[in-house]
Amino acid sequence: MSSERRSRTSRVVIYSLLILFSAAFLAPFVWLVSTSLKPIEQTLSLPVSFIPKAFFAPINGKRTEVTLDFPVTQSGAVVRVLTGDDAGKQQYVDDARLAARPGEYAVIHTVAPGSWHVSQRLEHELGAIGPAPDWDIVTKAQIESHVKFRWDNYPKALASLGGGNQPGREKVSFWTYLGNSLTVAILGVLGTVISNAIIAYGFARLKWKGRDAFFAVTLATMMVPFPVLMVPLYGVFKAFGMIGTLLPLWLPAWFGSAFNIFLMRQFFRTIPEELSEAARIDGCSEWRIFWRIIIPLSTPVLVVVALFHFIFAWNDFLAPLLYLTRKDTYTLALALQSYQSQNGGVQWHYLMAASAVTILPVIVLFLFAQKTFIRGIATTGSKS
Amino acid sequence: MTRGEKKQLRSGLAFTSLWIIGLGAFTAYPVIASLYYSFCDYSILKGPVWSGVENYQQLVQDGLFWKSLRNTLFYAGLSVPLGTAVALGLAVLLNCEVRGKSAFRLLFFMPSIVPVVASAMLWLWIFNGEYGLMNGILNPLLAPFGLHGPAWLADPAWSKPALIIMSVWGTGNAMVIYLAGLQNVPAELYEAAEIDGASAWQRFIHVTLPVIAPVVAFNAIMALIGAMQLFAQAYIMSEGANGNGNASDGNPARSTLFYTIYLFTTAFQDLRMGYASAMAYVLFIITAGLTWLAARLSRGRNEDAI
Numbered sequence: 001m002s003s004e005r006r007s008r009t010s011r012v013v014i015y016s017l018l019i020l021f022s023a024a025f026l027a028p029f030v031w032l033v034s035t036s037l038k039p040i041e042q043t044l045s046l047p048v049s050f051i052p053k054a055f056f057a058p059i060n061g062k063r064t065e066v067t068l069d070f071p072v073t074q075s076g077a078v079v080r081v082l083t084g085d086d087a088g089k090q091q092y093v094d095d096a097r098l099a100a101r102p103g104e105y106a107v108i109h110t111v112a113p114g115s116w117h118v119s120q121r122l123e124h125e126l127g128a129i130g131p132a133p134d135w136d137i138v139t140k141a142q143i144e145s146h147v148k149f150r151w152d153n154y155p156k157a158l159a160s161l162g163g164g165n166q167p168g169r170e171k172v173s174f175w176t177y178l179g180n181s182l183t184v185a186i187l188g189v190l191g192t193v194i195s196n197a198i199i200a201y202g203f204a205r206l207k208w209k210g211r212d213a214f215f216a217v218t219l220a221t222m223m224v225p226f227p228v229l230m231v232p233l234y235g236v237f238k239a240f241g242m243i244g245t246l247l248p249l250w251l252p253a254w255f256g257s258a259f260n261i262f263l264m265r266q267f268f269r270t271i272p273e274e275l276s277e278a279a280r281i282d283g284c285s286e287w288r289i290f291w292r293i294i295i296p297l298s299t300p301v302l303v304v305v306a307l308f309h310f311i312f313a314w315n316d317f318l319a320p321l322l323y324l325t326r327k328d329t330y331t332l333a334l335a336l337q338s339y340q341s342q343n344g345g346v347q348w349h350y351l352m353a354a355s356a357v358t359i360l361p362v363i364v365l366f367l368f369a370q371k372t373f374i375r376g377i378a379t380t381g382s383k384s
Numbered sequence: 385m386t387r388g389e390k391k392q393l394r395s396g397l398a399f400t401s402l403w404i405i406g407l408g409a410f411t412a413y414p415v416i417a418s419l420y421y422s423f424c425d426y427s428i429l430k431g432p433v434w435s436g437v438e439n440y441q442q443l444v445q446d447g448l449f450w451k452s453l454r455n456t457l458f459y460a461g462l463s464v465p466l467g468t469a470v471a472l473g474l475a476v477l478l479n480c481e482v483r484g485k486s487a488f489r490l491l492f493f494m495p496s497i498v499p500v501v502a503s504a505m506l507w508l509w510i511f512n513g514e515y516g517l518m519n520g521i522l523n524p525l526l527a528p529f530g531l532h533g534p535a536w537l538a539d540p541a542w543s544k545p546a547l548i549i550m551s552v553w554g555t556g557n558a559m560v561i562y563l564a565g566l567q568n569v570p571a572e573l574y575e576a577a578e579i580d581g582a583s584a585w586q587r588f589i590h591v592t593l594p595v596i597a598p599v600v601a602f603n604a605i606m607a608l609i610g611a612m613q614l615f616a617q618a619y620i621m622s623e624g625a626n627g628n629g630n631a632s633d634g635n636p637a638r639s640t641l642f643y644t645i646y647l648f649t650t651a652f653q654d655l656r657m658g659y660a661s662a663m664a665y666v667l668f669i670i671t672a673g674l675t676w677l678a679a680r681l682s683r684g685r686n687e688d689a690i
Contacts, residue, residue: 010584014480018488021474025492028553031517032506048520195402202399208392209385214400221411223675225613227644228664231421231657232414235428255406286395315499317616322652333501337620340505348509355502362497370490377557378564 036157036353037149039121041067043348054148057118059136066118068143069135075113078137079105092117092137111137118143150349157353161339163327172327172335181332184249185313191254192309193302199256200264201290205276215265222258230322237323244325249316253309260305263379267301268294304376307369311362332358421661428657439662449663451638452646455544459642460611463548467555468604472596475562476588489563493556504620507550511536511625537625540639547617547640558603565599566592598681605678609671615644643667 030050035043038052045068057066076094081087083104093105119135158174203215237248271294279289295302320334330338336354343351366373385393397404422439424432443449474492478485495503510517519533526532534542569592577587618640626635633649634641643663651660 014477014482017473018477018482021470021477022488022491025495025553025556027517028495028506028510031510035509044515046515046520047524048515048517195406199400199403202396202403206392206396206399208396209389210393211396218403218407221407223609223671224411224415225609225664225667225671227613227647228418228668229411229414230648231651231661231664232417233410234652235417236409236413238428252406252410254402255410256403257406261403286399290399311497315497315501317499317501317620321619333499336501336505340508340620341623348512348515351505352509355505358502359498362499363494366494366497370486374489374493374560377560 032352032356032359035348036153036356037151038153038349039067039150040347040349051147052149053145055118055121055143055145057116057136057138057143059118059120059134064134065121066143067121069117069119072111072115072117072137073113075111077105077110078108080108082106090135112139115139116143153349153353154357157350158357160343160347160350161335161354172330176328177330177332177335180246180329181314184246184316184331185310187250188253188313189306189309191250192257192260193306195254195256196260196264196305197295197298197302198290200261200268201286201294203261204265204268205290205294206286218258218261222262226318234322243323244329246324246329248323249313249319249331253313260309263305264298264301266379267298271297300372300375303369303372307365307373308376310365314362418661418664421658422665424658424661426658426661427655429655432658435658439659442659443662443666448638448641448646452634452641452643455634455639455641456612456614456643459544459547459551459614460608462545463551464604464607464611466548467552467607468558468600470552471555471558472562472600474559475566476592478559478563479566489560492559496554496557498554500616501620503550503554504617504624507546507553507617508537508621508624511546511621513538537621537640538636540637543622543625543636543639547614547621550617551611558607561603562596562600565596569595601681602678605674605681609674609678612667612670612674613644614642615648618642619645619648 034050034052042049042052055066055068056063058064059066072092074094076092077098079091079093079098081089081091081104090108091105092111098105098107115137116139117135117137120133122130122133161177162172162174203211203218233248234243237243240247242248242251275293276289279293284292315333316331317333317337320331321337324330324334327335327338336358339354340351421432423434423436425435425438426432478488482488498506513519513533513535516536518536522533536542536546573591573595574587577591582590618634622633622635622640622645634645644667647660647663647667650656650663
């Protein structure tokens with residue numbers, strides 16, 4: 001085999017594998033978005049489909065948006081009932097019944113096997129009682145379908161996230177959850193960036209007795225698993241009356257964290273010492289050197305730390321579960337879980353829409369700051 | 385200490401003062417308090433009462449403790465090697481000068497930043513036995529053999545494999561790290577190997593792997609530490625799929641009762657905080673052992689790099 005041909009074969013293999021994995025990694029996202037744009041009955045139908053559709057068929061001769069209820073297997077007729085309790089109603093009867101009681105029914109039209117029972121699509125909230133839908137039985141050829149995205153699932157999902165359409169439930173607006181999540185994330189980001197920059201300066205650019213020992217202790221705290229801290233931390237926040245407020249979720253960020261101190265210290269150490277020395281000779285205070293020289297040169301690391309913390313705070317589940325007690329203090333993540341656990345797994349279209357809304361800010365942030373992200377992760381994973 | 389040294393010490397402490405408070409209040413105190421509680425009978429309603437090693441003695445005899453440990457080890461023992469293999473495989477593929485490399489990297493990485501609650505909802509739906517995507521794909525493939533897909537999260541035999549499959553989806557973070565590591569492999573090494581007639585596989589085994597192995601080992605152990613603390617996905621999906629209103633039982637049939645879930649339930653639902661603290665310390669010791677291993681491996685790596 002020539003080496004050119006061998007390399008062409010290997011490229012085919014490489015691209016095939018990449019495409020296969022891409023499909024596997026992408027499919028869950030597509031499934032999420034496609035479910036969020038379907039009407040409820042299409043989420044509960046087989047075979048599974050990625051494409052949200054709308055179906056149309058003539059009902060009593062009028063083109064109507066319909067749901068496909070079930071296929072009719074026997075030949076028969078759609079009739080109007082003439083006698084008895086059901087007089088005046090429209091029914092489907094099979095041929096045998098029609099032949100047995102000829103006088104009871106007025107045939108509207110006949111039905112061949114393989115036809116579909118369809119009903120007018122009405123928008124009901126779950127459990128609500130509305131007008132009975134019109135229905136008819138039509139041949140397969142009479143059904144037309146096209147792609148339709150139900151964007152109105154989104155506002156409805158967000159409303160039901162806050163208990164909007166359930167009578168007797170405490171109602172909290174989606175905007176309250178969003179506000180809580182943003183409060184926790186933004187105050188946390190500010191705290192993380194400010195506190196860790198100051199602390200890291202102390203470790204990176206100042207020489208003092210005990211510094212290295214203290215830094216070693218700092219690094220050691222990184223290995224303490226959160227479950228070890230959980231019980232006493234709960235006690236601390238309880239003692240300060242902070243349980244049920246957002247404070248335990250962002251306040252600790254203002255007092256440094258080992259990982260971010262480490263990350264910033266590494267970066268600060270790469271800034272030439274001569275810059276600081278020159279400023280010291282000019283009589284600058286350490287604070288001024290930190291604020292005027294180090295910080296302006298450190299944007300990349302500050303952005304990485306800010307992004308990481310935003311994502312961490314936005315995504316966090318355990319801490320909100322631990323500390324938040326009232327629904328109006330829930331973060332979006334906790335609200336989503338609480339919605340799912342209260343409504344069971346029926347309204348998948350709303351659940352997926354609400355999940356998509358929870359994911360969106362992180363994805364947008366990531367797309368804007370991709371390079372910073374990737375670089376940040378590559379450095380954190382390979383330095384130790 | 386000279387005056388200059390004192391002044392330096394003062395400014396050093398001033399800059400790190402926030403951390404001194406933070407370390408004390410949010411790490412040091414909890415670590416010590418937790419150790420003390422682990423020797424106590426303690427609920428948050430009532431102060432701790434010293435009970436010696438009773439908690440630890442009970443732990444050894446607690447069937448649920450061992451169950452949760454076994455479940456956790458099963459999950460960690462499969463999800464970490466699988467995730468590492470996929471991450472490394474993808475990194476190697478992307479390192480082959482492919483077109484659209486950054487688009488692929490973006491796609492593979494994206495799942496790892498999805499909020500865990502949202503990805504739990506998504507996979508809960510994917511693993512739905514009746515209408516989920518997973519069985520929607522599997523059933524037509526299995527039908528010729530007279531089989532059909534399992535109920536996944538509602539089936540004790542398949543609930544952990546479902547969580548493991550989901551964890552592989554989030555392995556993009558490691559892939560980015562490995563890709564960065566691969567790009568540090570000197571090109572001359574590959575050229576030399578190629579001249580010697582080494583095949584692609586031989587080049588991977590003899591050139592790539594030795595350079596990247598310490599990075600992989602270090603990150604795999606970090607992933608193992610993370611997997612030992614699995615909580616959110618299991619907590620949410622166990623209830624979501626079995627819906628009995630109590631998320632902490634590890635349903636179905638306690639097959640998803642993981643270590644941290646049992647710890648959380650013991651502490652915050654049964655209010656047995658002393659017992660939970662003893663569990664926390666056992667986890668701490670396991671984690672410390674793994675960290676020590678990771679530190680050793682990464683030291684080995686630095687020596688290699690010279």
